[in-house]
Amino acid sequence: MFKFLPAPVKGVLAILCIVLNTLWLFLILMVFAVIKLVIPVPPVRKGCTIILNRIAWFWIGFNNLLADGLHEIEWDVRGAEGLSRKHWYFVTCNHQSWADIPAIQYVLNSRIPLLKFFLKQQLIWVPLLGVAWWALDFPFMQRHTKEQIARRPELKGRDVEATRAACEKFRYTPVTIFNFMEGTRRTPAKHQSQNSPYKHLLRPRAGGTAFVLEAMGESLHTMLDVTIVYPDGRSGIWDYLCGRVQRIVIDIRTREIPQRFLGMDYENSREARANFQRWVSQIWQEKDARIEELKLPAVELQKPQLTGTDDGLGA
Secondary structure, eight states: OOOTTTTHHHHHHHHHHHHHHHHHHHHHHHHHHHHHHHHOOOOHHHHHHHHHHHHHHHHHHHHHHHHHOOOOOOEEESSSSSOOTTTTTEEEEEEOSTTTHHHHHHHHHTSSOOEEOEEEEGGSSSTTHHHHHHHHTTOOEOOOOOOHHHOOOTTHHHHHHHHHHHHHGSSSOOOOEEEEEESSSHHHHHHHTTSSSSSOOOOOOOHHHHHHHHHHHTOOOOOEEEEEEOOTSSSOHHHHHHHHOOOHHHHHHHHEEEEEGOOTTTTOOOOHHHHHHHHHHHHHHHHHHHHHHHHOOOGTTTOOOOOOOOOOOOO
């Protein structure tokens, strides 16, 4: 509809529309968040949760319609067949820019349950947003460092138990837990400082993913291994909002999480930790080769791809 506008104008218009849509939906969200907070009756809370999730779904849907109206992005989506909003998923993806999140939401919003992120416990005190995240049942993590556990041994294992309790509400309600396994956006400087063995990826942080599977092993059985590529080289959030991103490739691989990793004791079992890191390393080697393939022109796709042997795992 407005695709003829200059790129900067489209970017400003997109930000304005997103802000206005966020403000009025946030007011509605807060009404049901307060009801959920002050009336701790299970049927009331469940009803509020359903409405709150629909508000978040609508917010993402509006952003998707905005992208369609302002931009001419060629979406190349692979492997999205067979996904269901009635299933539990753990989703991970390579991380290049803040445009990754709206791009993934564009593809997955109506195909799987609402994406939810693990947040640090301290973020619950962020004005307004903390209540919104709580209302949307975003799990809050309380991680203790090795130094804290050394000073207070009774803290050992409490973080996992607290997260299990926070995720108890997901046992009967399908949910999608999302995590960037690299932990941060890939930049040339970060890639070099890590001495990453992967051409297109930072070292994965296996510990964070293991913590999720340890806390939610009874519910999470399926991983969506998402690989996102911007073939024209533009991947910044401002480029995305301005419509300068011409093509986005999103490759989705559905993986069943091995049973031995569900509910594992990653922190205390050296064998479990080594096995899980090897599994993550294999996924990352395959992802690195896949990115290389997706970046190549069509005439180059038949060339053999090589992967490294270093496991390249972070903490």
